[in-house]
Amino acid sequence: MQFPKTNTFDAGLVRSKIMGPNTCKLTEELMDEADLPRGSVVLDLGSGTGISSAMLAREYGLTVYAADLWSDPSDNMRFFESLGLGNRQVVPLKADAAKLPFAHGFFDAVVSVDSYNYFGRDAGYLGACLLPFVKRGGTIHLAIPGMVRDRHDNLPTCLLASWTPEQLDYMHDMDWWRRLLEQTPGVAIERMRELACTREAWADWIECDNEYAQNDRAAVEAGALDYLNTIAITLRKD
């Protein structure tokens, strides 16, 4: 696949920032059909080290709030500054997705890459904790590591080479996500699909020189990607 926006970032820098399958490629494939007008105000929820936020600000011209629970917003701000991005383009903050500190109706859109499955697996989450902060007519764009087909009662051994059943419970198939999200009133599922870049995004990740990537390598090399996908979801608030 072609990733012109991802390729504007140094490959070594990307490897040092990603926390799972290549965030830049997932973000680029997710956002290229989102068609958000430049200047839209966007929440990058679960932004991690901020590489997706930097891409959204620099390559898509969005005003980005980079909200994450585990990462340090000061580190992320230094990173944004190192790319020439100022505080009118990206606002780094520490925030829990369950208690977002914004005004209702503030965001034109929400983007969440490789994060929503950490905090969004409860049926009440979307309606109570996220949707209120999106404008009417606004959109939510999710890229979620998933399973081609749920098989939690009979997990393939290749998946167990790197992950416990409890960790794999964060991954579900498209039908599972559809059933979950359909329960929320006031929002429509506009589109669900598999991202095409899953295999190469994982290949980039397991090449990284950190203990998490090394842990994940065993499952991928044993064939895990026959069972895993990335689910892209577009939601629109009524």
Ligand SMILES: C[S@@+](CC[C@H](N)C(=O)[O-])C[C@H]1O[C@@H](n2cnc3c(N)ncnc32)[C@H](O)[C@@H]1O
């Ligand atoms: C696998 S990392 C992905 C980070 C980033 N989006 C990326 O693709 O590189 C998952 C992220 O979810 C964030 N996260 C988990 N639970 C969260 C919560 N309750 N509120 C906000 N962020 C959360 C973590 O801080 C972590 O950075």
